[in-house]
Amino acid sequence: MEQVPLAHLLILSSALFFLGIYGFFTRRNMITMLMSVELILNSVNINFIAFNKYLFPNQLEGIFFTLFIIAVAAAEVSLAIAIIINLFRKFNTVDVEEVDTMKF
Amino acid sequence: MINESIIIMRFEWLISLMIVVLFILNLMGVDKKPERFMNIVNVMLIINFVAGFIPIKDGYLFQGFYHTTALIVLEKNILNLGLLLIAFSAKQWIIESKRPAEFFMLMFSSVLGMYVMLSSGHILVLYLGLELSSLPLAALAAFNTDSRKSSEAGVKYILSSAFSTGITLFGISLLYGAVGNLGFDAIIQHIHEDALTLTAFVFILAGFSFKMSIVPFHMWTADVFEGAPTPVTNYLAVVSKGSVIFIFITVLYTVFGKLENAWLLAISVLSVMSMTVGNIFALRQQNLKRFLAFSSIAQVGFVLVGIAGASNMGTDSVVYFLVIYLLSNIALFSIVEAISDETGKVTISDYKGLYKSNPFYAIIFTVALFSLAGVPPTAGFFGKLFLLTSGMGSGMYVLLGFATINLVLSLYTYLRVVKAMFIDKEEERMPIIKKSLLTNFVLAVCLIGIIVLGFAGVFYQYIDSISSQL
């Protein structure tokens, strides 16, 4: 079976990475911003797995790293959502533009 | 194996044990009586701090994923000291917050993360430690659920932290692609100065810089420092930042040692930006917590000058400086906390005439500020000048030039506060602040440390002796 070249995977992951960044910069809903971060993390995951599979097939480091990333990301997101909910109680919004009482 | 791990990982074990104890106490409902609970916690903290001084041999665990050296032990002890002092000085606030167990569990978890991070021998462990240390901080920043500012700080911290993690991880993945193994030893062996590695390095550097709040990755700092409860700010500014700087030196000096030319350049640029931007923004801050945020940004700029020395002297001076920095900042934040708890005043103009109303605080505040500014006879003078000396060692003349300009600029920013306290006429009389024993103890420790460390060449010599073993 012919394999997909590494470059394609890297292009995919890079695209995901920049999509995530773009999303993070443009979406005003905090939850959506979190989802964008997830996109970035997933691009990282793809990178790890692709490198592992293509360049260093005789070990599992990349895959393990991916697992850890997924786990930590879950924790991170749950914490973030808790904090956002807390914020919502005070601000009545999750629009990131509105949250700028502290500045300068 | 287990025995060995208990000895070598003593710090981690002990703090984990403490977290468990807190859980149990929480379940037992001891934290409903915060006073008593606080006493227990304080005793635990003292035990933790004292236990840190029991000697540990250098060693490895888990195929080098975890290692410890005398320097790392020292660094952990420094963090312990910070933790202890912060907890002591925050007692009153924690009692009033009604959720002491939660607070300490989060804080201890964060400290645990730092220990892991400091001892890491592999990027994975480093990543885990970093996350473990920073995630609880977001919760801590938002700890004061009644406050708009606190929750805003929490959100800003967790979101930018998540973003930063994403960037860092992307860098790590690229590094993995370039090197193939993320163990520190392996990286040292296989790393080359090529485009992929350099890109990966920059992404990782950005992650560290975010935690150390280096310009231009610093933007969260001021807002979070302002919004977070003062003890948390204190912790963020001192312990969190300190731990990242510690590991940052190791990573730069050893893991990315081969990229020295590249990172020297990067660090110089970041250093100049940090010092300058930090000081210029600090110039017109009114809120003391924001002021200290920008001042800490500038301070890290100076630390980078020391790191740019790229030698033993760099490690020595950074560690030495961080101890002084820690003591000075804890003194400052403790006073800010004591005053704002009592009166809610946190702006510089509120501090006008502080020397008249609360001379003790004003004097310690001044000494600590002078220590940050690098004015003798405080230890900050030595700390800062050793950083600069170290920076000169690698011939970074331009960097040094900027650093000296910033020395002057930073003196101006700090003198503004001193002026308010000693020279300006008070607008509204500050009440005499009740002095709690623990706060006074903390301030006394800081004051003595700030004065004595400068004359205690022995301490510096000790740092030098253990750093040169590496």
Added chain:
Amino acid sequence: MNILSLLILIPLLTVVGILLVKSDQLIRKITLAGSALQVIFASWLTAQYVSLRHAGATAQMLFESSRVWFRPLGINYHIGVDGISLVMILLTAVVVLAGVLVSWKIEKQVKEFFFMLLLLSVGAYGFFISLNLFSMFFFLELAVIPKYLLIGIWGTGKKENNAMKLALMLMTGSALVFLGIVGLYFASGWFGGEHTWDIMKLSHMHLPMNVQVILYFLTFIGFGVFTGMFPFHTWAPDGHSSAPTAASMFLAGISMKLGGYGLLRVATYLMPDAAREYSWIFIILATIAIFYGALATLMQKDLKYMNAYSSVSHVGFVVLGVAMITKVAFAGAVLQMVSHGIMTALFFAAIGMIYDRAHTRMSNELGGVLKQMPFIGTVFIIAGLTSLGLPGFSGFVSEMTVFVGSWVHTGIFYRVATILAAASIVITAVYILRATGFAIWGTITRKEYALLKDASWNERWAAVILIVGIVLIGLAPFLFMHLINADVQEIFNHLHAG
């Protein structure tokens, strides 16, 4: 323990003493006792030094001792004195004692005031005895911030701005000095084989010219800021004028001399080749400072501004002497430091006494001081006459020594510089006599001035102590010349050996 450390310990113990007591009067007494003790000790030390020299001690520094401070960095608490540092120490002791006496009547935050004053003096003493560049720098900086607070808290006029300007400019100067000495530290490692901050060791190393040039300029300009060298002098007029009397005395009397001492001991002594090659630049700056400072002084109506600007002009002689690089000029620079230190302290003391009573320092608003307050008026006139270089007082001796030393050079450039510098003494006469004519002579301008009292006992003592110093140098300059002769010779030889 080395006896030199007592120079630092005595003021430190005095500080401890005043921190422990409550009563203002007791604080004053303790400070006075401490500073008087210091004067006695400094004199004893000088006598000891002289007798050692007579007994044939040939080491460059006497009472030398060294203690490790930061071993990995080669920082030692290395102390020792030669004649030059001794006269500076004597100067400091005398000015501090007079400053304490003059400040006797200060009522506001007495403890803090004397604390700052003593801290400053610790800085000065430490600076003059240090033989290690780092500890020297430590003491130099130690003497910066207390000035800020002294001016800021006890000052007058636009004190906040002026205190800040002073602190920041001096800090800039010390930052330059620091760059210079750090450079020396590393250069000593790269070119001399051993990283060291030690002045004695550094003086034996031969650094490459291009390195010397950079370090020479850094240190010279850095110390130059402290000295009030044109165009880095603007902290001086404002700072002096806003400072309380004792702080002005200290600032102009001692602090500016820290810079002068550094110019000689660090910038010139350690970078001999660069000094020989490039000191002409500083001759130009010094000449400008002397001449233009005097011209600017002409226009000052505020007596403190007048004396501050005249200090810029007078300290120009120190820079000129150092930059001329002849043995006699060096001696002149050292003498001028001491002379100007005492003279300007006396001047500020007199102005302070007048201001305390009349609440104005404007020469055109005053008048008849001599009639109403003969003692203060006389003190002012004596200070003025010293300032304009009247023989019999110290200013004459030092300025003449600088001129004679400068005249050794034959080039037209040096001649013009010397003549311009000498011409400034005429302008000095103009502004001193104008001020005397307006403020001291004449008749009293306001009715309420007829009630003013003459100097009190403390002020009298302060003035007498300083006048004794001035007259001693003025009448017996050979004493001081013998004290410093060998040392300036050594510096001169060093400069011409390489």
Added chain:
Amino acid sequence: MTLDNIVLLIPLLPLLSFLLLGLAGKHISVRFSGVIGSVILGASLVLALITAYDYFFAIGKQGGEFIPYLTAQLNWLPFNSDLSINLGLVLDPISVMMLLVVTFVSTMVHVYSLGYMKGEERYTTYYAYLGLFTFTMLGLVLSTNIFQMYIFWELVGVSSYLLIGFYFSRPSAVAAAKKAFIVTRFADLGFLIGILMLGYGAHSYDFFTLIDRLSHPGSSYLVAMTGASFLGMSTLTWALILVFIGGAGKSAMFPFHIWLPDAMEGPTPISALIHAATMVVAGVYLVARLFPIFAVGAPDALTVVGYVGAFTALFAATIACTQTDIKKVLAYSTISQIGFMLFALGVAGWGPGKTEGFTAGMFHLFTHASFKALLFLGAGSIIHAVHSNEMKDMGGLRKSMPITHITFLLAALAISGIPPFAGFFSKEAIFSAAEQSNPIIYWVGLIAGTLTAFYIFRLYFMIFWHKTPDAHAHNHEKGEWAMMIPMMLLAVGAVFGGFIPFGDFISATGKPLELPIELSHIILPVGLGVLSIVAAAILYRKESDVPQRIVNALGGFYRAAYRKFYIDEIYLFITKKIVFKLMGRPSAWFDRNVVDGTVQKTGSLTIALSHAIKRVQSGKLQAYTMYFFGGVLLLVVLLLYKFA
């Protein structure tokens, strides 16, 4: 007591008087302070007489010539092994002569002041200052070292300053004191530079070493200093001209003469002592001291001295004819007479037959001291009585002030050069010296001498005649013996001083010199003098409108002379307009606005920058992360550009 100690005591006694009265003055009864000062000075005078006797008749002469006798040497300020300022005392003919003049006139003035200053508020201080002045003046004349002379030079300047400003509540006195000090200071700048040049060239500041090294043709120092030239004159000439500028300042030579008339603001005895007899001749003394160097090494400089002296003599005499303030007339007269002394030195040279001018100049200095001090004391006595300085307030005083009248007349005859009074002899010597060597100077001097007789008798007649004496006038001099006795003693000097065989004692070489008096030389000057006196008598003996008509006839020239040829205005223009407005004010402005402005601006710009960029910290999270990512990209680009 050995001679060394005596010589040392002569200056130290007045110093003692100063210290005693100055420091402990409060504890001394006002009545005694003047007596103490006078007694001490009297002692000094006695010692000076002893010294003079010893020197001239016992120890001074060796092998037929007078040689310097040095004592009390002190290495005061060692610069180098071969260059130092040494203090010491020297006895040689001119210093001993000056010693006598100074102690004598000073003692007279001390005594005179007992009467004149009685009841003054700062009586004790006055005597203290007098002591100070006498000490410094004695130090000056006894100096062995040119730097030592400079030291005392400055000190006499300051004593003069203090004494001119004695009435310091008068603005005019304050201004005059200031002016005197500053003008002489300015001239002293030249002196100082001259000293530096001499010291550099000859490696010594000692007078006798300097003379030794610079007055022997062929000496290596002399060759070096005359070899190098600058703007057409040798280094030595420059040095000596500069030194002479210092002398000209102190001796009030044109164009530095402006301070002396104003200095008359001081008490009149002071004018007699300092501004007539002693301090103002210091310039002459200085040139005389360095005379061998002038004569051998730099004859050009000596010529300058001669012309300056001659011009000033005439110039000041012209002004003196127009002044109405009696002290101003005497002041210009002093300037003019010092001009005589200096041109006498200027026409002298080195070698047999040429040194007559030197002796003549010194002789005139000697005689001038007594008659000019007398004139001033007389004027003081008149002012004491009339309470005015203006001639118009006087007139017809010959009846009410007989002693003053007689002594004043004697002094006036002396200064006019009428035989056999003292001035005649010295002036004749000067004219004969000038005639031999420089006809221009001779004729200028002759005219000045004629004017001298005119203005002094104009003064005399205006004071003592002019109006009819008030019949009821009581004797103004009654009881003031303290004032009268010194005047009488000085009159003795003014009358008989000329009979001293001056040339036997004082000459340029130390060998005796005969001052010839030939009838052919005498006729013209004396004749002109007598004519002038007659003219003055005609014009001023009685009130008339003739003087006014002459004034109108002279028109602009008279006004110019009356306004002192506008020299004061020129000075005022230079100081006010040029030094203050064009140099001082711009410097002060530049310092405030440019130098300090830069510093202040740096500060305010930094703060402004801080405010300008505050919007960067916008509070918007997404903006923050954009900076974050921007930073990443920047670093990536930077590093890749640099390293890959």
